[in-house]
Amino acid sequence: xxxxxxxxxxxWLGILTSISPCxxxxxxxxxxxxxxxxGSPLEVFWTGVVYTLGRxxxxxxxxxxxxxxxxxxxxxxxxxxxxxxxxLGPILILVGMFLLEMLTLRFASPSLSExxxxxxxxxxxxxxxxxGVIFALSFCPVSAALFFGSLLPLAIKYKSxxxxxxxYGVATALPVLLFAIMVAxxxxxxxxxxxxLTRIEWWARRITGxxxxxxxxxxxxxxxxxxxx
Numbered sequence: 173x174x175x176x177x178x179x180x181x182x183x184w185l186g187i188l189t190s191i192s193p194c195x196x197x198x199x200x201x202x203x204x205x206x207x208x209x210x211g212s213p214l215e216v217f218w219t220g221v222v223y224t225l226g227r228x229x230x231x232x233x234x235x236x237x238x239x240x241x242x243x244x245x246x247x248x249x250x251x252x253x254x255x256x257x258x259x260l261g262p263i264l265i266l267v268g269m270f271l272l273e274m275l276t277l278r279f280a281s282p283s284l285s286e287x288x289x290x291x292x293x294x295x296x297x298x299x300x301x302x303x304g305v306i307f308a309l310s311f312c313p314v315s316a317a318l319f320f321g322s323l324l325p326l327a328i329k330y331k332s333x334x335x336x337x338x339x340y341g342v343a344t345a346l347p348v349l350l351f352a353i354m355v356a357x358x359x360x361x362x363x364x365x366x367x368x369l370t371r372i373e374w375w376a377r378r379i380t381g382x383x384x385x386x387x388x389x390x391x392x393x394x395x396x397x398x399x400x401x
Contacts, residue, residue, distance in 0.1 A: 230305045
């Protein structure tokens with residue numbers, strides 16, 4: 173049951189990332205740009221699949237490098253086992269405050285030069301995979317908080333350097349498959365779906381932020397101050 177809950181949490185973090193304004197905008201921009209140059213809905217669909225794989229593999233590589241680095245060092249591993257629950261409380265509170273927009277950071281918006289866009293488009297479906305890699309690495313405040321502040325500590329806690337980052341990576345691009353089909357059908361339906369997702373994201377981000385703050389307070393009171401033990 174714990175494994176299912178942890179996996180579901182990784183998926184939800186990825187979904188929340190995917191529908192946040194900045195990552196969602198890059199997802200739509202990448203697929204719509206490549207999709208408008210392809211000749212059939214099937215090609216557009218496979219573009220979405222390859223883009224999803226590009227994002228997933230990026231987070232898997234990051235997970236392997238970061239998680240394995242932490243747990244492979246004996247001293248760090250021992251400290252994490254001893255203090256992870258204490259660390260999680262403040263981290264969850266901070267991430268929740270970012271999601272609730274109580275704390276903000278300014279990140280440069282990910283963009284590509286016109287020359288690079290034409291080059292990726294000339295690669296067709298495979299160009300979408302490279303776009304997935306680039307946009308996965310273009311962290312916005314919310315996506316950085318969710319990946320480094322929530323997914324990474326979770327992966328370290330359960331020593332999952334591949335599975336949890338994979339679930340997160342796939343979830344960050346889940347809307348892309350839907351949008352890839354919509355691009356083939358027409359921009360009007362794409363715009364309507366984007367507006368709906370924007371409204372959903374507003375509520376989802378705030379509900380998740382409130383839950384993170386509450387859970388973070390609980391962890392802090394339990395494992396740091398020993399009040400609820």
